[in-house]
Amino acid sequence: MRHPILVLDTFTANQIAAGEVVERPASVVKELVENAIDAGSSRVDVRIWSGGTQEIQVSDNGTGIPRQEVLLAFQRHATSKIRSADDLLRIATLGFRGEALPSIASVARVAMTTRTAEESEGTRITLEPGREPVISSTGCPVGTTVTVSELFFNTPARRKFLKTPLGEAGAVGDILQRLALANPRISFKLTDDRKIALMTPGSGDLRETFASIYGVDTARAMLPVNFRGTWGEANGLVSPPAISKGSRHHQTFVVNGRFVRSRILSQAMDTAYYTLLGAGRYPLAVLHLWLDAEKLDANVHPAKLEIRFYREEEVIIMAREAISGVLRAHSLVPGIEKPPGEGPKIEKPTYQSYRQISVPGLPPFDRVAEPPVGDEEYTGGQDWTTSRLPVEIPPQADLPVNDTTEHPVKPRHPELSGLIPLGQLEAAYILAQGQEGLYIIDQHAAHERILYEQIRQQAEDSSLPSQGLVVPSAVELTHEESVQLMKHIIFLTELGFILEHFGGHTFLVRAIPAGLEQTQEDQLLKDMLDLLREMPGLDDAGFREAAVKMMACRRAIKAHQRLTPGEMSHLLWKLSLAKEPYTCPHGRPTVVLITSAELARRFKRSAPA
C-alpha cells in the first residue's frame, strides 16, 4: 500500500537531523563548544553530570546572541556564519549548517542565557521538545550559557545505547582535549561531577596547553614543528621517537583550526616515523595545518569530523616533510644540540620502482659478475657495508680517525662524524669521545641501520649486488614454500638471489645477496619464506620491507666481534651519513650519550671536565 508524499513536520525533521549530529554527550559538548569558539570566546567552561547523560552545561564569554535572534538560533538552517553556498568554499568558522542547536533541542531539554555587550539585560530561553519555547529577561554576563538536560529522554532507544557515565565522561574529556589542543588561545575547563577534569591556560602557547593534558615532562620533550611550504603551513608538536604510545589515539590533527580525523594525515605521520619506532608504537602529536580554505571541503561528514582535501597528495607530502624535517634536524641522542638542519626533502615513495617492473623470468646469469655497487655517497676507502664483514674490512688503524678529509662527503650528522673511538666494551659496544661527552654505540644496531638504509636504497634503485656461488647450492622446499618463492621470485632476484628451478620443489641457488656469508644462503632464503608464511596478510611492500630488515640484520656485524680502531671509526663515519642514525630499523637506540656535564655531576666536579 502506498502512502501519499508529505513534507515532514519541523519537529520530526529535527529529530532525524539530530540522529546524525547528536550521538552522545560528547557530540553535544563538541557542538556547543564549537559555537563558543566561533563566538570569539577566550574562556569556555564545560560542566557535566553523570558523564553528560544527566546534564551538560557550556558557558562562554563570547559575543552572545541579541534578544531578537535567540529564537532564530534554534531554527533549522538558521546560521549567522554563512550566507550562500559560495561561502561553503571559504568556511572560516567551525559551524556553518545551522543544525546543531535545533538538533540538540529536539532530543533534550535545553535552556540558554545569553547577552551581547550592547544589551543591558540578557535573554533566557527554555525549550522542550514538542512545546513552545519560553523567552524571558535575565541578568547575566556577556556571553552564552547553554544547559542540556536529560539527553535522549524522548528517544529511549538512543538513550539505551549510551555507555556508562564513566565511559561518556571519557568521551567528553577526549573531545575537549582535542578542542583545547586545536585552540591554545582559549582557556578550557571541564568539571565532571564537581571534579575538575581538565583546565588549560589559554595562553596561546600550544606546549602549555599540551602540558596541561599530557604532563610537563612529556610536553617539554616534544619537538616543535614550524614548517612553511608551497602549499601551506604546518605547526605543532611531535614526540621524539623515545616517547611513543601503543595507539594512534594521542595524535590530534587540526586543519584550519578544525580538529579532524584524517586517515591521510595518520599515514603521513607513520611514514615520517618509519623505522624510528618499533612495531605497534605511535608518536604523540598535535599537528596544525593551515591551508588555503579553497583546498578543502569541510562539508562532507555529518559531525564535521572529517574533511576532504582536494589534493590529498599535496597534504601528505607537506605533513610528511614537516615532520620528517623536525625528526631529521633533531639530534635523537639526548643532550646533543641539533646539527644544522638540512631542510626537509621529499623522499621517493618506497619501492615505487618495483611496480614498473615487467616480469622477465630470471635475470641473465652475468649479473653475478657485476661488481658490487657501493654507497654512492662514500668514495673514500673500501665500502664497509658491501664487504663481507668482518673479514674484508681494510685495516685502517693508522688513519687519523677524526680527519674528515679522508671522507669527502658531508656527513648528515656531523656530531657523529667527529667521534674518536676509545675502544670496545664487551666486544659489543664502541666507546667514543665526542663534543658532548662519552658516546656508547651498539655496534650491531648501528651497522644494521647503515646497511638497512643502503639496502633499501639499492632495492629502490634495483641495484642490489649479488655474489655468485662457486658451487650452486640446491635448496629443497616444501610445497608451500615453493609457492611463496615463485610468487616473490622477482623481488628475491632484486635482493640479489639468483635462483633456478631444478624440478619438483628443489631450487638451485646460484647467487646470493652480496655481503652474506655463503653458509647463510639457504637459511636466509628459508627465513624469508617463513616470514611470508607467518604473516600471510603481509602485502608486497610489507614483505619487501621485512626482507630488507632481515638482510640488514644478517649482514651486520654481531656483538662479540672485535673491531680495530680503523673499523670502529669507519663504522661511526658511516653512521654519521645515515638518514636516521639514532635508531636501528627495529626502533631500538643505536647510540647512548653520557654528557660531560653528567660525568662532572657524577664525579661531583663543579664544571664539566
Ligand SMILES: Nc1ncnc2c1ncn2[C@@H]1O[C@H](COP(=O)(O)OP(=O)(O)OP(=O)(O)O)[C@@H](O)[C@H]1O
Ligand atoms: N555560544 C554562542 N555564542 C554566540 N552565538 C551563538 C552561540 N551558539 C550559537 N550561536 C548562534 O546561533 C546560531 C546557530 O547555532 P548552530 O550551532 O545551530 O548553527 P551553526 O553553528 O551556525 O552551524 P552548525 O550546525 O554547523 O553548528 C549560530 O550561527 C550563531 O549565530
Ligand SMILES: [Mg+2]
Ligand atoms: Mg554550531
